[in-house]
Amino acid sequence: MKIILGVILYIVAAPLVGGILAGIDRVLSAKLQSRVGPPLLQPFYDVLKLFEKRTMIVNRFQNAYAWCHVIFMAMTGAFFFEGGDILLAVFALTLAGIFLILGAYSSNSPYSYLGAERELVLMLAYEPMVILTMVGMYMVAQSFSFMEIAASQRPIILYLPGVFLGFLYILPMKLRKSPFDISSSHHAHQELVRGLTSDFSGSMLALIEIAHWYETTLLLGLVYLFFSFNPVVGVCAAFGTYFLGILVDNSYARLKWELAFTSAWGIALVLGGGNLAILYFIAGG
Amino acid sequence: MGKQTIIPFGPQHPVLPEPLHLDLVLEDERIVDAIPSIGYVHRGLELLVSKKEYAEYVYVAERICGICSFMHGLGYCQAVEEIMEIQVPERALFLRTIWAELSRIHSHLMWFGLAADAFGLENLFMLSWRLRESVLDIIEETSGGRVIFGACKIGGVRRDISPETLRDMCQKLEKLKGHMDRLTGVFLNDRSVGYRLKGIGVLTREDAQRLGAVGPLLRASGVDMDMRRLGYAAYERLSFEPVTENDGDCYARCAVRARELYQSIDLIAQAVSMMPDGEVDTKVLGAPKGECFMRLEQPRGEVLYYVRADGTRYIERFRVRTPTFTNIPSMIHCLKGCDFSDVPNVILTIDPCISCIER
Amino acid sequence: MAMEKRIEIFILTVDELVSRTRSLHDEGYRLVQICCSKVDESGKAVLELDYTFDKHYNLYNIRISIEEGAEIPSISEIFGSAFVYENEIHDLYGVSIQGISIDYRGNFYKTAMPHPFTQD
Numbered sequence: 131m132k133i134i135l136g137v138i139l140y141i142v143a144a145p146l147v148g149g150i151l152a153g154i155d156r157v158l159s160a161k162l163q164s165r166v167g168p169p170l171l172q173p174f175y176d177v178l179k180l181f182e183k184r185t186m187i188v189n190r191f192q193n194a195y196a197w198c199h200v201i202f203m204a205m206t207g208a209f210f211f212e213g214g215d216i217l218l219a220v221f222a223l224t225l226a227g228i229f230l231i232l233g234a235y236s237s238n239s240p241y242s243y244l245g246a247e248r249e250l251v252l253m254l255a256y257e258p259m260v261i262l263t264m265v266g267m268y269m270v271a272q273s274f275s276f277m278e279i280a281a282s283q284r285p286i287i288l289y290l291p292g293v294f295l296g297f298l299y300i301l302p303m304k305l306r307k308s309p310f311d312i313s314s315s316h317h318a319h320q321e322l323v324r325g326l327t328s329d330f331s332g333s334m335l336a337l338i339e340i341a342h343w344y345e346t347t348l349l350l351g352l353v354y355l356f357f358s359f360n361p362v363v364g365v366c367a368a369f370g371t372y373f374l375g376i377l378v379d380n381s382y383a384r385l386k387w388e389l390a391f392t393s394a395w396g397i398a399l400v401l402g403g404g405n406l407a408i409l410y411f412i413a414g415g
Numbered sequence: 416m417g418k419q420t421i422i423p424f425g426p427q428h429p430v431l432p433e434p435l436h437l438d439l440v441l442e443d444e445r446i447v448d449a450i451p452s453i454g455y456v457h458r459g460l461e462l463l464v465s466k467k468e469y470a471e472y473v474y475v476a477e478r479i480c481g482i483c484s485f486m487h488g489l490g491y492c493q494a495v496e497e498i499m500e501i502q503v504p505e506r507a508l509f510l511r512t513i514w515a516e517l518s519r520i521h522s523h524l525m526w527f528g529l530a531a532d533a534f535g536l537e538n539l540f541m542l543s544w545r546l547r548e549s550v551l552d553i554i555e556e557t558s559g560g561r562v563i564f565g566a567c568k569i570g571g572v573r574r575d576i577s578p579e580t581l582r583d584m585c586q587k588l589e590k591l592k593g594h595m596d597r598l599t600g601v602f603l604n605d606r607s608v609g610y611r612l613k614g615i616g617v618l619t620r621e622d623a624q625r626l627g628a629v630g631p632l633l634r635a636s637g638v639d640m641d642m643r644r645l646g647y648a649a650y651e652r653l654s655f656e657p658v659t660e661n662d663g664d665c666y667a668r669c670a671v672r673a674r675e676l677y678q679s680i681d682l683i684a685q686a687v688s689m690m691p692d693g694e695v696d697t698k699v700l701g702a703p704k705g706e707c708f709m710r711l712e713q714p715r716g717e718v719l720y721y722v723r724a725d726g727t728r729y730i731e732r733f734r735v736r737t738p739t740f741t742n743i744p745s746m747i748h749c750l751k752g753c754d755f756s757d758v759p760n761v762i763l764t765i766d767p768c769i770s771c772i773e774r
Numbered sequence: 775m776a777m778e779k780r781i782e783i784f785i786l787t788v789d790e791l792v793s794r795t796r797s798l799h800d801e802g803y804r805l806v807q808i809c810c811s812k813v814d815e816s817g818k819a820v821l822e823l824d825y826t827f828d829k830h831y832n833l834y835n836i837r838i839s840i841e842e843g844a845e846i847p848s849i850s851e852i853f854g855s856a857f858v859y860e861n862e863i864h865d866l867y868g869v870s871i872q873g874i875s876i877d878y879r880g881n882f883y884k885t886a887m888p889h890p891f892t893q894d
Contacts, residue, residue, distance in 0.1 A: 163541040240422045244444070244755065308535050309607055312756070320535060321430055321758050383607040384535030386756045387444075436884075454865075454883035627805055627855025645831055707781055708826060708833055710806075719807050719826065736807040740862075744855045747876075 137208045144207050148343025149173045151350075155376050162380045173343075177336045185332030188237045195233030196334045202226035203341040207348045213277035216355075217264055223348065227253055230326060230338065237329035245325025249313035251387050255394035256300035262402035266293040267355060269409055280358040287356045287367075292405030294356050296397050298371065303390065304349055306342070307375055309382040310390050320384065346372075419447070422755070426455045430533055430759040433769035437762075441755055449750040451743055453772055460774045464733035469495060469703060470569055472730065479735060480771040481562050482525065483713045485518045487735070488567040493647060494709035494722040495569050495730075501699060505649075505691045507571035512649040512686045513581075514558060514566055515711075516679040520588075521550040522714035523672045523679075526766050527598060530669065533759035534611040539601055546594050553584050571696025581687045588680045599673035603666075612666035616749040616761035619663055626744040630716020631671045632765055636663035642712035653685045665757075668764040702728045713738055715766050737771035783824070783835040788846050791838055795825070795849045803827040803834060805849075808859035810867050812892060815839075819892075821867055825849070842892055843868055850875040858882075866891040 152173040160167020169175075187193055203226040210219035227249070234246035264274070270289045271279040279286070287294055303310040314325035322328070327338055350368040357364035420441045426434040434455035440448040460479055464472050476491035477484045489511055496503060528543035551561045557576050558564040566573050576584075602608055618628065623636035633640055634657060641657035643650045658674040660667035704726035710719050716738030723732040746765045753761055786794060806826040813822055823846070825836040840846060848871045850856040860871045861882040868889030880888075887893070 159537075163538050164545065165541060240420050243420070244422070244441075308537075311535065315535065317429075317535075317537065321424075321755060323429060380538040382536070383531075383605070383611050384756075385607065385610065386754060389610070450878065450881075452878070452882055452884055454885055457883075457885075624804065625854040627853065642831075705781075708835070710833075717806070721809050721824070723811065732811045732813075734809045734811070736809065740858060741807070741855060743858050 133212050136212045140208055140211050141204055144204070144347040145340050145343040148340075148346040149177070151346055151372060152343065155372075158373070158376050159380060162376070173339070177339050180336035180339070181333050183332040185334055187334070188239075188329050191236045192233050192330070193334060195229050195236060196330060196337050198229040199226050199233065200337045200341040200344075202229060203344040203348075207344050207351070210276055210348060210351060213275055215274045216267065216276050216279070216352075217274045219276075219348075220260055220264055223345070224253070224257065226341065226345075230341075234326045234329070239329045241323045241328040242326060245313045245322050245328065248322075248387055249326055251391055252303050252310065252313055255391040256303045258395060259296045259300045259398040259402055262398055262406060263290075263293055263297050263352070266290045266402070266406055266409070269406065269413065276355070279355055283359055285357070285359040289409060290356065290405055292401035296401040296405075297352070297356075298374070299397050299401075300394055301349060301353075301371065301375060302378060303394070305346060305375055307379040309378070309385040311384055312387050312390060315384070418442070424758065431762060431767070433767055434773065435767060435769045437750075439750070439755070439758065444755045446750050446753055446755060446758065449747050451747065453769065456770065456773045458773060461733050461735065464730045466729070468728045469724065469730050470699065472733070473568055474565065476733075477563050477565065477567070479774055480737075480768055482522045482768060483518060483715065483718075483771065484562060485514050485564045485567060486711055486713045486718065488564070489515060489648070490709055490711045490718060490720045490735075491722070491733070492567050492569050493711070494707050494720045495703050495724075497707045497709060498703040498705045498722060498724055499569075499699070499701065501570050501697060503571055504694045504697060506575070506693045507695045508649045509686050509690045510572045510576060510695060511567065512653070513576070513584075513683050514554070514564060514572075515648065516683050516686075517550060517554050517557075519679045519714045520676055521547050521554065523676050524550060524598075526672060526714075526763070527602065527669075530760070530763045531602075533763045534608065536608065539598070539608075542598055542601075546591065546598060549587065549591060553587055556580060557584065568696065570699040571694070573696070575695045581690065585684055585687050588683060592677065592680060595673075595676055599676070602669050602673060609666065611757075611760055612669060612764075613664060615665045615757050616753055616764060617662070617664045618745055618749055620661075622748060623663065623745060626748055627741050628716075628745040629738050629741055630713070630766075631658075631668055631675065632716065632742055632745060634659045635667035635671045637661040640717075642710050642717045645710060647709075647711060649686055649689075652689060653682055655682055665760050665764040702726055703730065715739055715768055715771075716742065718771075735771075735774050737768070737774075739765070739768045740772045742767070781833075781835065783837050785837050785839075788838055788840060788844075791825075791836070792847050792849060792852070794836060795852050798827050798834065799852045801829065803829045805853040805855055806833070808856065808863065810863045810869065810891075812867070821869060821892075823863070823869075840869065843870070845870045845872060847871070848873040848875070865889070868892055 153170040157167050157170055202222055206219050206222040231246045231249050234242040267279055268274055270286050271282040306314055314327055330338055353368045353371045354364040357367040422439040422441055424437040424439050425431050426436045436452045438450040439446055460475055463475055473488050477488040479487040524543050524547035528540045531539035555561045558566040618636050620637045623633050637659055639657050639659050658671050660670050703724035706723040708721050710717055718738055719736040721734040724730045742765050749761045806828045809824040811822045813820055819842055820839050823838050827834040848860055857874050857876045860874045861878050863869050864871055865880055865883035
C-alpha cells in the first residue's frame with residue numbers, strides 16, 4: 131500500500147519538480163545572457179498551451195510511440211524511487227529512449243530521421259558510462275536496490291569520484307544541453323531544426339516534454355545517490371549538478387557527434403573503468 | 416557508400432532566417448552536393464527605377480537590404496553623381512565614410528551573433544547583438560535612423576554631424592573596443608568554438624579566385640582585395656591595409672571580420688580627425704544621361720551598380736550585383752564534402768544576405 | 775543639361791565572346807559580373823549582355839547584343855563563377871546559354887512565370 135502511494139506521489143510530483151527545474155534553467159540562462167527571460171512557470175504554460183493545440187499526426191504509430199515513451203519514462207522513475215532495482219530502472223530508461231527514437235524514425239521527415247540516427251549514436255556513447263555507474267554503485271553498496279544504496283551510509287562519492295565525473299560528462303547528452311544537444315536541441319536553432327521531435331506536435335510534443343521532466347528528475351536522483359550518506363548534501367549536490375549543467379550549456383559551442391562519441395567512451399574507459407579497477411583491487415587486496 | 420538523403424534547407428529554417436533554398440544531398444552525414452534556388456522574395460526593385468524619379472530612388476535603393484542599407488544608397492548616389500559629374504563637398508564625403516564604416520561595424524557584429532547561434536552558443540549571440548545595439552544607438556544619434564539611415568542623397572548627405580557628436584562618437588567607439596576584445600577573444604581563443612571553426616569549409620586561394628569570391632571570404636583565403644582601395648568617398652585620404660588571413664577556413668573568416676571591426680573604428684577616428692568644414696550638399700540640376708559602373712566594398716564584399724540613364728528624370732536601367740550573389744559558387748564549393756553539422760557554420764561564414772540578392 | 779557620360783565598353787559579336795574571354799582570363803582578369811538589360815532598339819527588343827572583368831581595380835567591359843530567345847555560348851568553363859550569372863540570365867530573360875558548367879535548367883530562380891524580365 132505504501133509503495134503504491136509512493137508511486138502515485140512520484141508520478142505526480144516528478145514532472146512538477148522537472149518542470150520547475152526547467153523553469154529555473156530558463157530564468158538562469160536568461161540571467162547569464164543578460165536577458166529578462168520568461169517567468170519561472172513558463173515551461174508549464176508552454177506544455178498547457180501545447181495540449182490545446184491541434185495535434186498533427188504524420189503516422190499512426192507515432193502516437194503510440196510517444197505514449198510508450200512517456201509511460202516507460204514514468205515507470206523508470208517509479209522503479210527507481212520506490213526502492214526497485216536501479217539496474218531495471220536504467221534499462222527501462224533506455225527502452226523509453228528507444229521508443230522516442232522509433233517515433234522519430236516512423237515519420238518521413240529527414241530532420242527527425244537524422245535526429246533519430248544521432249540519438250542512437252548518443253545512446254551508444256552514454257550507455258557504457260551509465261552501466262559503469264550502476265556497477266560501481268553495486269561494488270560499493272553490494273546491492274542494486276535504490277533503498278539499500280540510499281541507506282548504505284557510505285559516502286559513495288569518495289569511492290567513485292571517477293565514475294561521478296564520467297557521469298557528469300554524459301549528463302548534458304541526456305539533458306539535451308550544449309555541448310551535446312546534437313540530436314535535438316532546446317532552442318531548435320540547429321541544422322536539424324528540432325531533430326528527434328521535429329515531427330511531433332500538439333499534445334504529443336507536450337507528452338514528450340513531460341517525459342523529459344521525468345528524465346531530469348530521475349537523473350538528478352542518480353546524482354543524489356552518490357551523496358546519499360547525507361540527504362542535505364545529496365539534494366544540494368543534485369541541484370549543484372543541474373546548475374553546473376546550465377553553466378556549461380551557456381559556455382560551450384555544440385560539438386559534433388564524432389567527438390561526443392569518442393570522448394564519452396574515452397572518459398567512460400579512463401575515469402569509469404579506472405575507478406572501478408582501483409576499487410576492485412583495493413577491495414580484493 | 417551510404418544511402419543518399421535530400422535535406423531541404425530553407426527558405427524557412429531556424430538557422431538561416433533568409434529566403435534561400437538549398438537542397439543538400441547527403442550520404443549519411445556528409446554533403447555530396449548542394450543545389451541552391453532563390454527568387455522567393457523578389458521585389459522588383461530594379462524595375463522600380465523606371466517608375467520613380469532618379470532623386471527619389473535613393474530611398475528605394477536604401478531598402479534593397481536592411482543591413483547594408485546605407486551602402487546601397489551610397490552606391491546609387493555615387494553612380495548618378497558620376498554620370499552627372501557632380502562634385503560632392505568634401506565634408507559630405509567624410510560623413511559618408513563614417514556612416515559606411517558604422518554600417519560595417521554593425522553588420523559584422525550582427526554576423527558574429529548569427530555565427531555563434533549557428534554553432535549553438537546562445538550566450539555569445541546575445542553578447543554580439545548587445546554590442547551591436549550600442550552601434551545602432553550611435554547611428555540613430557547621427558543619422559536619425561537605426562536601420563534605414565536615409566542620410567545619403569544625390570549631391571551630398573542630408574544632415575551634418577556636429578563636432579561634439581563626432582567627439583562623443585569616437586569616445587563611445589573607443590569604449591566599444593574594450594567590449595569587442597571580449598567578444599573576439601571568445602571567437603578566436605575558445606577551444607569548443609575553435610573545434611567548430613578550424614579547418615571547416617576550406618576555400619583555397621586558387622579556388623577563391625576561380626570562383627569569384629569577394630569580401631571577407633576572399634580576404635580570408637589570402638587575397639588582398641578591398642574595393643575601398645578604389646578611393647571612393649574619403650577612403651583615398653585615409654590609410655588602411657586590407658585585412659587578410661591565409662587559412663581560408665571558417666576560423667580565418669571570423670578572424671578577418673574581427674580585425675575589420677577594429678579597422679573600421681580606426682578609419683572612423685581618422686575620418687573624424689581629418690574632417691574638413693563646409694557644406695554637406697550641392698544643388699543638383701538637370702537629369703542624368705549616360706551609363707556607369709560603380710563599385711563599393713560592402714560588409715560582405717564588392718558590390719557593383721550599373722546605372723543607365725537616357726536624360727529624362729527616370730533612369731532606364733539599374734542593376735545591383737550583390738556580394739552574396741557572387742559568393743554563391745564558393746559557398747556551394749565549400750559545402751561539398753563537409754559534415755551536415757558544419758552546414759550552418761559554412762553558410763554563415765559566407766555571410767549570406769539573401770534580401771540583397773532578391774532586389 | 776549634363777553631358778552624356780560614356781564608359782569604355784567593347785562591343786563584340788557573339789562569336790568573338792569566348793575567344794576574347796579566354797584571352798582576358800589568361801591575362802589575369804577576374805569576372806566581376808554578367809548583366810543583362812532589355813533595350814529598345816528602333817522598335818525592336820534587344821537584349822544587351824554586359825560582361826564585366828577586373829584586373830588591379832580596373833574594369834574591362836564587353837557588350838554583346840542578341841535577340842530575345844537567341845542562343846549564346848557559356849563562359850563558365852573559363853570563369854568558374856560565371857554559372858550563377860548565366861543561370862540567372864537564363865531563368866529571368868530566357869536566353870539559352872550552351873554548356874553551362876553547373877546548369878540548373880531553369881530551377882535556379884523560382885519564378886511564377888517563365889522569363890519574367892522579358893515581359894512588358
